[in-house]
Amino acid sequence: MSSVNTRDSALNAIKRYMTKSKDEAFVMDSDSVASYLQLLNEQWARFNTAQGEVELSCGLDNAEVEESVRVQGESWYATALANFKREQRCRVEPTTQLVTSPTSVSAAIRLPKMDLPTFAGDSTYWIAFYDAFCSLVDTNPTLSDGQKLHYLRSCLKGDALNIISGFKVCDANYTEAWDLLKSRYKIMRVIVEAHLREMFAIP
Missing domain, CATH: 1.20.58 (Methane Monooxygenase Hydroxylase; Chain G, domain 1)
Known part of the structure; x- marks a missing residue:
């Protein structure tokens, strides 16, 4: 050959x-x-x-x-x-099961419903999303890391979701997925420039 x-x-x-x-x-x-x-x-x-x-x-x-x-x-x-x-x-390091057995279904039902904003990758909305997610999910001591990753995936769309789409939902993956998302969007220069573009685009 x-x-x-x-x-x-x-x-x-x-x-x-x-x-x-x-x-x-x-x-x-x-x-x-x-x-x-x-x-x-x-x-x-x-x-x-x-x-x-x-x-x-x-x-x-x-x-x-x-x-x-x-x-x-x-x-x-x-x-x-x-x-x-x-x-x-x-x-x-298996996560707390969310949907694969009667026990896990009950666990999923017990997960609190949270009014989380949706983030699709627009930098102008990053700070609001970041603050809400940190307050309700990231610093919540009652949630496992697997549950936090479940919430994170549930409120992302578009480019933002694509960034962490390769991470299966488990405890071991949450920190890496969250850090990867932050490294992409938690850049003040990009956020400021996005805000400036939005301001100057207003007639």
């Missing part, structure tokens, strides 16, 4: 694993997660070796194309690796 064919085969496998890692309907136990991580790393090694051979022989004319292939492969691999590792943490 040529280096290009080997590269393409490995890249397609990495893409499949990336897609599977994002599928919330796909349930994995700890052994399955470990197996997928091993398979993913094996395919990444195949891709990395074959892509290196292709890059050495492609010449300057195709260098940009091959660089884009490598970037795509790295992106898919990084996404799949992060998602599988998060799933692995969930297996080690």
Whole structure:
């Protein structure tokens, strides 16, 4: 098999694993997660070796194309690796079940209803959302981290939800998901600029 064919085969496998890692309907136990991580790393090694051979022989004319292939492969691999590792943490530190058994259904029913604002990624609304979520959820000592992540996902839409869509709902994932969202939107310069654009857009 040529280096290009080997590269393409490995890249397609990495893409499949990336897609599977994002599928919330796909349930994995700890052994399955470990197996997928091993398979993913094996395919990444195949891709990395074959892509290196292709890059050495492609010449300057195709260098940009091959660089884009490598970037795509790295992106898919990084996404799949992060998602599988998060799933692995969930297996080690399972959250309070929310919807999978009669007991968990009762637990879900007992979760208090909260009047949380919806945040879809518009920086002009970040501060209001952040303050409300911190007050009602993040600092609430009666909620587990898994329940906090459940609330967080329930009040996000659009780009904001996409940022944490790879996080399964479990105790181990809440802090990382919340920190990731804050790092994206808790940037005062961006918020100020968004407010200024909104002000100057008013006739």
